[in-house]
Structure formats: C-alpha cells, structure tokens
Amino acid sequence: KLECCIxxxxxxxxxxxxxxGEYVSLPGLDCTFPGGxxxxxxxxxxxxxEGILLLSKAVRTIQWRGSFHEEGDExxxxxVRVECEDGDTFLADHVIVTVPLGFLKEHHQNFFQPPLPKRKAEAICRLGFGTNNKIFLEFEKPFWEPQQQLLELVWEDESPLEEPSADLEANWFKKLIGFVVLQPPEQHGHVLCGFIAGKESEYMETLSDAEVLSTMTRVLRTLTGNPCLPAPRSVLRSQWHSAPYTRGSYSYVAVGSSGDDIDVLAQPLPEEPEDPRPLQLLFAGEATHRTFYSTTH
Incomplete structure (x- = not known):
C-alpha cells in the first residue's frame, strides 16, 4: 500500500x-517551503x-505546423496558434506544454491540431498515471504520544496473498497506509495526514467531507480501541483525480511501457531534422523525466 502511494x-x-530500477531518489533532505x-x-x-501571466485561461486547442499571422500584419x-476556451487566441513560435499526463491521456486527440505523431500518442497511452491523495485531520488535542511521528494501519482480516476486496463503498478506507503526525504542532496545530492511493482514493473523492470525516473517526476509534475518541474538528483532502486538468497525481512506468516512452513524451516536435522551422511543441513536467518521474523537482 505504501509502494502504491509512492x-x-x-x-x-x-x-x-x-x-x-531507473528511478533515482534525489539525495538530501526533503524541503518544506515556509509558505507552502x-x-x-x-x-x-x-x-x-507585471501583467504577463494570464490565469484562468483554459486552452481549447494548440494548432501547430501552421502559418498564422497577426491581424493586419502579413x-x-x-x-503555432493557441486557442482558449473563451475564444481568445495567441500566436507563437514555441509552446511549452506542461499539462499532466492524466490530462494528455484524456484529451491529446483533440488538444493538438494536427494530432500528435503516432509514436508520441502511443507513449501517452502506455505510460501509467494514477492517484495518490492526502487526508488532513485536525484535532482539538492530540491522542498520540508527543514523540510519535507515524500511525500505521494493519487490518487483521487482510492478507497480502489475497486480492483485496473490490467493494469500495465498504472497504475504501483500508487502502490507507496510515497517518503522519505534522510537525511542529506550534505551526500546524494537532494534525494527522493520511495517504491513500488507487481506486479507493478515487472513490474517496466522490464522498462529502462529512462522510470522509465520519469514516476517519470510525477508523481511528478502531485503531486506538477507544470508542469515545473525539472526532476531528476539521478535514481537508486533495482530490487529484476529479480535478479536470490533472485527472490523477503523477506518472509511473506501467507494465507494457518503458523509460523509452518517457523519452518519447519529452521529445520536442516536429521531429524531422530537415524541417527548417524551429521546434514548435516542447513538453515538460514530471512525466517527461526518465529518472525523476513522479516528483516535483
């Protein structure tokens, strides 16, 4: 379950x-940005x-291999011509595409005109892209020991040799690996952060905050053996799968794909060396790095 989250x-x-085995862990400690x-x-x-960055400007299509002109200037x-959902257009020599692989999986056929070359489209389809979510629970006061860093969950009625239950409604919470205690409490308050991946994580996104809070309260009462354990006073969770421009968290190299697919995804277009025009489509983001995929850096 931990490996599924990673x-x-x-x-x-x-x-x-x-x-x-190609994945490389960056040496050194994790860095927490003070302001998030x-x-x-x-x-x-x-x-x-100032004014150069446009937000809330969803792109409908990226037209490339074209010959476009500004109005009145031939x-x-x-x-390249970028068309936005609101009808605005931008002309460019190059576009750097940083949308997540999950978005490309759903939209690459219509997002690019002409469509991407077959080799790149196949790499997008083959590579894996899944969901890992966090569930933050804030408590009035801690029920854990001051030095405790981790609360891990093991269920007695589960075996690694058996397929886990497919009944998401009844068992989704069993995919939780446990909770990290956020430090220091002076900065964060008394907060636990749970990690959950896969179909169970995606099912969790469909529930209301109240349903998630209620289930987490039940799990923690079971875990501690204290049926009177106070419920968390608030819950906050990520919802990476239902976010329309991510559709998941990050990539992995799926069965049937290889690191070569990552390199193909990273390859700028057009690929033909004899094409006199400069590179028009460039690709960036975690799914374009062969040894650091799935990471922020």
Missing part, C-alpha cells in the same frame, strides 16, 4: 519491474513583468 498506482501489479508550495511559483512570478509568420 508510485501513484492502484496496484503494484500494474508497475513494470525493469524500468522501476505556492510560495515557489509566487517567487518565480515576482521576477516577471510580414510575420507564426507556426
């Missing part, structure tokens, strides 16, 4: 063994001229 997959049976992850892009944006030729 790989962002429903089951380790879906993960290819040979390329699994958003402080990193905020810092990068602060170096840009002298400048652009190979």
């Amino acid at each position: 790989s962002g997959t429903h089951s380790m049976d879906l993960v290819a063994l040979e390329p699994f 992850y958003s402080s990193l892009p905020d810092r990068m944006v602060s170096a840009l001229p 002298t400048r030729d652009f190979p």
Whole structure:
C-alpha cells in the first residue's frame, strides 16, 4: 500500500519491474517551503513583468505546423496558434506544454491540431498515471504520544496473498497506509495526514467531507480501541483525480511501457531534422523525466 502511494498506482501489479530500477531518489533532505508550495511559483512570478501571466485561461486547442499571422500584419509568420476556451487566441513560435499526463491521456486527440505523431500518442497511452491523495485531520488535542511521528494501519482480516476486496463503498478506507503526525504542532496545530492511493482514493473523492470525516473517526476509534475518541474538528483532502486538468497525481512506468516512452513524451516536435522551422511543441513536467518521474523537482 505504501509502494502504491509512492508510485501513484492502484496496484503494484500494474508497475513494470525493469524500468522501476531507473528511478533515482534525489539525495538530501526533503524541503518544506515556509509558505507552502505556492510560495515557489509566487517567487518565480515576482521576477516577471507585471501583467504577463494570464490565469484562468483554459486552452481549447494548440494548432501547430501552421502559418498564422497577426491581424493586419502579413510580414510575420507564426507556426503555432493557441486557442482558449473563451475564444481568445495567441500566436507563437514555441509552446511549452506542461499539462499532466492524466490530462494528455484524456484529451491529446483533440488538444493538438494536427494530432500528435503516432509514436508520441502511443507513449501517452502506455505510460501509467494514477492517484495518490492526502487526508488532513485536525484535532482539538492530540491522542498520540508527543514523540510519535507515524500511525500505521494493519487490518487483521487482510492478507497480502489475497486480492483485496473490490467493494469500495465498504472497504475504501483500508487502502490507507496510515497517518503522519505534522510537525511542529506550534505551526500546524494537532494534525494527522493520511495517504491513500488507487481506486479507493478515487472513490474517496466522490464522498462529502462529512462522510470522509465520519469514516476517519470510525477508523481511528478502531485503531486506538477507544470508542469515545473525539472526532476531528476539521478535514481537508486533495482530490487529484476529479480535478479536470490533472485527472490523477503523477506518472509511473506501467507494465507494457518503458523509460523509452518517457523519452518519447519529452521529445520536442516536429521531429524531422530537415524541417527548417524551429521546434514548435516542447513538453515538460514530471512525466517527461526518465529518472525523476513522479516528483516535483
């Protein structure tokens, strides 16, 4: 279950063994940004001229291999035209595509005009993309020991030799690996962070906050043996699968694919060396790095 969370997959049976060894763990300690992850892009944006970054500007299609002109200016030729959902268009020499692999899996056929080359489309289909979610539970006061860092869950009626129950409604919470105690409490309050991956994680996204909180309360009462354990006072969870521009958390090298597929996904277009025009479509993001896939850096 822990490996499913790390790989962002429903089951380790879906993960290819040979390329699994190509993944590299970055040396050094984990870094926690004081203001959360958003402080990193905020810092990068602060170096840009004001008004240059457009948010809430969903893209409908990226047209490439074209010959587009600004209205009233026939002298400048652009190979790329980006059309937004609101009808606005932008002409460009290059576009860097950073949308997650989950979005590409669902939309690459219509997102690019002309469609991507067969080799790249097949790489997108073959590579794995799954869901790993976090469930944060805030408590009035801690029920765990001050030095405790981790609360792990093991269910007596489960065996690693048997297929887990497919009844998500009754058993989704059993995919939880447990809870990390957020440190320090002076900064975060008394908060546990649970991790859950796969189909069970996606099912959790369909439930209301109240249903998740109620189930977590039941699990923790079972775990501690205390039927009177106070319920968390609030719950916050990620919902990566239902987010329309992610459709999951991050990539893994699935059975039937290899690290070569990651390299193909990263390859800029057009590929023909004799094409005189510059590279038009460039691809970035975690699913384009052969040894650091699934990670932020």
